[in-house]
Amino acid sequence: MKRSLLLSRSSYSILFLCIGLIVNGQTVLFYENFSGFTSGSHSLPSTSDVSAVLDLRTQSPGWTGSKIYSAGGEIKIGTSDITGWIETPLIDLSGYEDAIVLKFDISGWPGNTSSIQVSVNGFSLGDPITPSDEYRTIEMPIMSGIASGKIKFESLAKRFFLDNIMVTTKIITSTQTLKEGLIPVSIFPNPAKDVITFSNLKAYKLLEISDLNGMIRKTLKLDGTNVLEVLLVDLQPGIYIVRFSSDRGSIVSRIIKYN
Numbered sequence: 001m002k003r004s005l006l007l008s009r010s011s012y013s014i015l016f017l018c019i020g021l022i023v024n025g026q027t028v029l030f031y032e033n034f035s036g037f038t039s040g041s042h043s044l045p046s047t048s049d050v051s052a053v054l055d056l057r058t059q060s061p062g063w064t065g066s067k068i069y070s071a072g073g074e075i076k077i078g079t080s081d082i083t084g085w086i087e088t089p090l091i092d093l094s095g096y097e098d099a100i101v102l103k104f105d106i107s108g109w110p111g112n113t114s115s116i117q118v119s120v121n122g123f124s125l126g127d128p129i130t131p132s133d134e135y136r137t138i139e140m141p142i143m144s145g146i147a148s149g150k151i152k153f154e155s156l157a158k159r160f161f162l163d164n165i166m167v168t169t170k171i172i173t174s175t176q177t178l179k180e181g182l183i184p185v186s187i188f189p190n191p192a193k194d195v196i197t198f199s200n201l202k203a204y205k206l207l208e209i210s211d212l213n214g215m216i217r218k219t220l221k222l223d224g225t226n227v228l229e230v231l232l233v234d235l236q237p238g239i240y241i242v243r244f245s246s247d248r249g250s251i252v253s254r255i256i257k258y259n
Contacts, residue, residue, distance in 0.1 A: 027254055028191075029100070030091045030167040031239055032059055035259060037070035042161065045071040051084075059238035060212050062089025071161060074105075078159035080112070085154035091167060093146050100142040102151060105163040107135040114158035120149040131160050142167070182251060185244050191256035192232055198242075199227045206245040209255070211238065232257045 036057035040046035046069050054063035057070070067084025069076040078084035093100055108114045108131040116129040118140060125140045142149070153162055186199040198207065201222050209218040209230070217235060222228065235257045242253045 028166060028168050028239065028256060029093070029254075030060075030088065030165070031256060032088070032165045033073075033237070033258075034058070034075050034163055035073050035237060037073060037075050039070040039072070040076075041072035042074065045069045045076040051086075054086075059236070060089050063087065074161055074163040076109075076159055076161050077153065078114075078155040080109075080159065083155040083157065084159070085152060086162065087150050087152040088165065090148050090150055092148050093142065093167075093169075094148065100167060100169040102140045102142055103137060103164075103166045103168065104153075105135045105137055106131045107161045108133055109159045109161070112158040114160045115156040116160055117152075117154045117156055119152045119154070120146065122152075128156055135161070135163070137164075182246060182248055185251065185253065187242075187253060187255060191258045193258055194233050195229050195231055196255060197227065197229050198244075201228060201244070202226045203248075204244040204246045204250075206243075208243045208245070209235075210241045210243070212241070 034057075036059070037050070039048075048069065049067055050057065050070055051065040051068040054065060054068065055061045063086065065077070065084065065086035067078050067082055068086055075086070077086055102118070102125065106116065106129065110133045114131060116131060118125045118129065120142055123143070125142065129138065151165070151167070182203055183200055185201060185204070188197050188199075190196065201207070202224060204222050207218075207220045207222060207228070207230075208216050210216045217240065218230065220228070220230065237257050237259050240255050240257065242255055244251050244253075
């Protein structure tokens, strides 16, 4: 059974976490919960190395790695005698007002003393981590001035488990610069499971929801509607881009759909 601190199939913890981030003026830039890695379990991971086919299981394409094993909704990296690593796709980190924070759940293999280095574009984020047998959530600031980056989790010794990678920061500056007649749209809850509500829509004529590959998944004409509930049951879990358009321009926000 999946054991995670930020998100589990039977828990709403990530919902309340991210609602707090949105309220505090933050947004989620990147998220991966490894829910596509369904075979195996935490206590008995799969023995098949899936590092060559990561994009078939992850929410966003572009992952790379070595010695990665499915563990029932999380991943195990490395073996008892061979170290491994995993690296995210390229993440857009430009145009933000405040510090960018990386959060993730990590644990070690019981009885092993593992050492994990986290880096962005080859630059280490602090000292190596020695995970405990039980999962814990780690938060690391990402250095400013990076336009985009790939985050790498690399074992320096022994195997470890990884889950719920999240990058958060302030809302994109450009979305806060609103033309006359445009107002911010309220979104709740975010993340959402089945239904998400948008309010303050009167200034907008069109709502579009796209995946991270740019494919439009939903298009809704607003016609003066101020509050709208949108069903998400037909969308896969992941991050989506929402564009609100009017004659005066448009604004963009992000939402998360979870299981």
